C-alpha cells in the first residue's frame with residue numbers, strides 16, 4: 001500500500017463518510033474506506049481502480065460533480081497542478097474538511113501553506129516520511145476555470161507558427177523541451193500513413209506532424225488526462241484534427257501503425273520509472289506494420305539502442321547533441 005494511504009488509515013475514523021480521494025494510488029484504500037470515492041487523472045491507476053472497485057473512481061481533469069463530506073488531495077508533483085486541484089476541491093467544500101497528504105520530499109510542508117487561503121491548516125499526523133494536513137474550509141474560493149491556467153507558446157515552423165497550449169502539471173508546461181526540439185529537427189522522411197505520438201504531453205510532436213503531413217492520420221496518446229486535454233487544446237488552437245487517447249503505455253495504442261514518434265517518459269512523480277518506456281521499446285514491433293518506423297529522443301545516458309535492436313530492428317543514432325540522442329529503427 002502507498003505510504004500516503006497508510007497514513008490516512010492511521011486516522012481512518014476521519015474518512016468514514018463520503019470522502020473524495022483525489023489523485024489516489026491504485027492500491028486497496030477504496031476497499032478500506034467503503035463510502036469513499038476516487039478521482040484519478042492517471043489512466044493506468046484509473047483502469048486498475050475501475051477493475052477492483054467498479055464505479056467508485058472518476059477519471060478526468062474536472063472534480064466529480066457530486067457533493068462530498070470531505071476531500072483528500074494526494075499531493076501531485078507539480079506546484080501549478082496542486083494549486084488548481086486545491087482550488088477545485090476547496091471551492092466545493094464550504095464548511096467541510098479538506099485534507100492534504102504527501103511525502104516530505106515531494107514538498108508537502110510547503111504545499112500545506114496553500115491551505116491557509118481556505119481556513120486554519122493543522123498538521124494531523126507525520127509518519128513514514130509523509131504528512132497529513134487538514135483545514136476546515138471557512139473561506140471557500142471561487143472555482144478557477146482550468147483553461148484560464150493554460151500557458152501558450154509559439155513554435156516557428158517552416159509551415160507557419162504552431163501554437164502549443166499546456167495545462168498545469170503537463171510536461172514542459174509553457175516551453176519547448178530541449179529533447180523534443182531535437183526530435184522536431186529530425187522529422188523528415190517519415191513513412192506516410194498512421195503515426196503515433198506516444199506520451200504526447202501538450203501535443204507538440206503530434207500537432208507538428210499533422211501540420212507538416214496533413215494527409216497522415218495522427219493518434220496522440222498519454223497516460224495523463226491533463227496531457228490529453230492539453231493536446232486537444234493545441235490541436236484546436238491550430239485548426240488540426242487528430243485522435244487523442246488516454247491510456248497506460250503502448251498496450252493502449254492502435255495496431256498497424258506506420259510510425260511511432262516519442263520523447264518517452266522516464267520520471268513518474270518523485271520516483272524514477274523507466275517501465276513504460278522499456279515496454280514501448282519491447283512492444284513497438286507489435287504495433288508497427290512491416291517497414292514501420294520508430295523515432296525516439298532520449299537522454300544520452302539511457303542505453304536504449306540494444307533494447308531497440310533486440311526487439312525492433314537495426315537502430316541508427318541520427319543525432320547526439322547536448323545530452324540527447326535520436327534513435328531511428330524500422331520493423332524488419
Ligand SMILES: C[S@@+](CC[C@H](N)C(=O)[O-])C[C@H]1O[C@@H](n2cnc3c(N)ncnc32)[C@H](O)[C@@H]1O
Nearest residue numbers: 171180199200201222223224248249263265276
Ligand atoms: C517526456 S514527456 C514528453 C511529452 C511531449 N511528447 C513533449 O515532447 O513535450 C513524456 C510523456 O509521457 C507520458 N507518459 C508517462 N507514462 C506514460 C504511460 N505509461 N503511457 C503513456 N504516456 C505516458 C507523460 O504523461 C508525459 O506527457
